[in-house]
Amino acid sequence: MDALTINEAAQTTGWSPRMLRYIERIGLVEAPRSSAGYRMYGPGELQRLRTLRELLAARDLGLGDVAFALRLRRDAALREAVDAWLDAEPRRPESVPAGDWLRWEQDKHARLLRAAAPPPTREMETA
Amino acid sequence: MDALTINEAAQTTGWSPRMLRYIERIGLVEAPRSSAGYRMYGPGELQRLRTLRELLAARDLGLGDVAFALRLRRDAALREAVDAWLDAEPRRPESVPAGDWLRWEQDKHARLLRAAAPPPTREMETA
């Protein structure tokens, strides 16, 4: 008995069965299915569901927010498009001397990397 | 006459004045103010507003989505928390041979970098 059914999983994770199906539909936690089509929640899914709750509560997020983050993660083109827009800060380009434009573009790249690779501050996930 | 008032900006960007105020409130495009408190839209803001429209339409996003991406960009702790959750894939850790755990953790880091630094495929922003 390594995997729980949806109602049991709901009990131990604090979500309602209804929400577990919803969470699956938006792609956040998908449980494997039994041969008859029943969702089977293993330790991995249960942990994931619990940490999801904590994440939402701790950061005041909605499921939609996390779903969007996931979409960003999976869709490289989308990520590039959004990043490109966000990179164009409100500072007018006039503030960048014409000759420095190329370097500016390159730095933007570097900044992106730095922003995405913060010091390994483990803290979540262990809760 | 380098800066437009809100109604003029609305005309040239396709947004309504109402929406320009809304967009400002959610932190996406904030226009500097005149001494009397009037919003003054310069070329930078106008461009930003136009590309924002294209981004939303092209990618079928909502303003809230972009606002959340901005929040992710600015709040490092939030970004780490969300990334940490997303990194914990549905694959149970059992699938990783015990000894490889350390290497696994390190690779996760590398994967993150790779995901955040896609080949420089410029395309947007010039529209």
Next chain:
DNA sequence: TAAACCTTGACACACCTTTGGTAAGGTTCG
């Protein structure tokens, strides 16, 4: 000073998201 702007704040409405039910029908198991 008066017309034509601007500002914030409030009311309002349509639509989408989040959740809960409930119904019709398959599965498991005592």
Next chain:
DNA sequence: CGAACCTTACCAAAGGTGTGTCAAGGTTTA
């Protein structure tokens, strides 16, 4: 078999988002 599950597919209510409009009051400008 029958109780107690599961599944999907709807209807629905509460709350958030996107958007318009109007009011009361300051600013600009002719």
